[in-house]
Amino acid sequence: MSLPRNLRHIQALAKQQANTVTLGQLLRTTRSDPTSLIRQGQWLRSQLPIRFARRLDEFLQLPYVVVHNSNIKQVFDIYIDTFESVSDFPTIITERDEADFVSLIRAQLEKHQQVARLVAEGYREVRHNYPHFRLDSFLDRLFITRISARILMENYIRMRTPQEGHIGVVQKELSPLRVLQDLSTEITRLTEAIYGVAPEIEFRGNLTCTLDYIPRHVQFMCQELLKNAVRATTERHKPRNLAGFGFTSEPASIPRVAVELQKGDVHVIIKISDQGGGMPKKIQEEAWQYGWTTADNEDDADPYSGCSWRKELAGYGFGLPLTRLHAQYFGGDVFMQALPGHGTDMYLLLNHLKEGSPSIEEDDPSTALTETENRSVNAP
Ligand SMILES: Nc1ncnc2c1ncn2[C@@H]1O[C@H](COP(=O)(O)OP(=O)(O)O)[C@@H](O)[C@H]1O
Numbered sequence: 001m002s003l004p005r006n007l008r009h010i011q012a013l014a015k016q017q018a019n020t021v022t023l024g025q026l027l028r029t030t031r032s033d034p035t036s037l038i039r040q041g042q043w044l045r046s047q048l049p050i051r052f053a054r055r056l057d058e059f060l061q062l063p064y065v066v067v068h069n070s071n072i073k074q075v076f077d078i079y080i081d082t083f084e085s086v087s088d089f090p091t092i093i094t095e096r097d098e099a100d101f102v103s104l105i106r107a108q109l110e111k112h113q114q115v116a117r118l119v120a121e122g123y124r125e126v127r128h129n130y131p132h133f134r135l136d137s138f139l140d141r142l143f144i145t146r147i148s149a150r151i152l153m154e155n156y157i158r159m160r161t162p163q164e165g166h167i168g169v170v171q172k173e174l175s176p177l178r179v180l181q182d183l184s185t186e187i188t189r190l191t192e193a194i195y196g197v198a199p200e201i202e203f204r205g206n207l208t209c210t211l212d213y214i215p216r217h218v219q220f221m222c223q224e225l226l227k228n229a230v231r232a233t234t235e236r237h238k239p240r241n242l243a244g245f246g247f248t249s250e251p252a253s254i255p256r257v258a259v260e261l262q263k264g265d266v267h268v269i270i271k272i273s274d275q276g277g278g279m280p281k282k283i284q285e286e287a288w289q290y291g292w293t294t295a296d297n298e299d300d301a302d303p304y305s306g307c308s309w310r311k312e313l314a315g316y317g318f319g320l321p322l323t324r325l326h327a328q329y330f331g332g333d334v335f336m337q338a339l340p341g342h343g344t345d346m347y348l349l350l351n352h353l354k355e356g357s358p359s360i361e362e363d364d365p366s367t368a369l370t371e372t373e374n375r376s377v378n379a380p
């Protein structure tokens with residue numbers, strides 16, 4: 001990979017002061033009149049390039065083996081493309097300019113859809129050759145910026161078409177049960193396609209509880225935790241092929257995965273319990289690292305082990321670290337009680353993203369990161 005021709009521009013912008021904005025501030029300026037749209041467009045036009053320049057500057061300092069990976073290279077190219085097209089965009093003055101700018105942001109957001117998968121695939125390939133190589137803090141910063149840039153871009157796209165029950169990216173009174181039920185159907189189908197069987201998923205607790213949150217985030221976190229529970233359970237309890245005889249053992253009864261919803265004073269709590277064998281104590285900590293997975297080399301004799309749709313269920317080792325990053329982003333959390341030899345309870349705690357609540361008015365990791373970087377570029 002050669003250095004980008006606008007290296008100096010990237011470095012100069014990375015050193016500029018970035019303005020921070022909390023979700024609370026963002027939602028208060030979420031209005032659909034032309035003046036608000038133009039103002040928000042101008043703000044993004046000036047701020048996105050600084051954020052992308054800072055990540056590009058870090059990309060450029062990665063070791064050779066990383067930047068030469070074709071998946072990571074694709075991510076780098078997407079970042080360069082966003083950086084260039086947004087910073088090259090002329091000053092936004094008229095409604096017409098603003099309409100052009102939102103089209104650009106839509107197209108860029110679309111390109112960024114695949115970033116998480118490309119990074120995960122690239123990191124897996126790099127670590128295949130260099131198993132001790134780790135990039136956890138780089139990846140944390142990359143994904144924190146990604147979460148915030150997507151919120152900013154999506155909110156800007158949505159603010160022009162106000163939708164009942166939403167403020168920008170936030171959905172009010174979202175039903176976690178609905179989200180989890182839809183995911184269950186999908187994950188059961190995928191698991192059956194891979195293993196031939198799947199555990200039942202049952203729902204308990206406060207099934208009618210609701211939450212103000214970004215729907216895409218709830219979906220992502222619940223999906224990752226459910227997939228892990230379903231996979232662990234199926235791996236442990238699936239009927240085994242009896243070697244050489246071409247028939248399977250007794251149809252096993254697969255224990256259910258239980259999803260329990262509760263509403264606390266500040267949180268909605270989603271507890272996902274499985275009997276998938278839990279994890280040894282040592283692994284319980286390692287499992288939160290990027291790229292740590294037991295799905296990589298399982299069952300080499302399985303003809304489907306290399307299938308791309310198999311990787312939809314597990315295999316990148318990004319599910320747990322990214323779920324924690326999303327949960328903590330707005331002051332929530334996720335923790336695990338894994339009883340080795342039995343099963344796992346995962347607790348996901350999500351704060352209501354209501355105006356005035358600490359979860360959206362106090363510093364999120366992106367604001368904290370931006371401020372730290374502002375300070376460090378100012379240091380003598
Ligand atoms: N509910 C669970 N039961 C048993 N092991 C689990 C569970 N959740 C996660 N793990 C372990 O943690 C590893 C990392 O999980 P994750 O980050 O989601 O990556 P992936 O699912 O792609 O392997 C899994 O490969 C698995 O070994």
Ligand SMILES: [Mg+2]
Nearest residue numbers: 224228314319
């Ligand atoms: Mg997973």
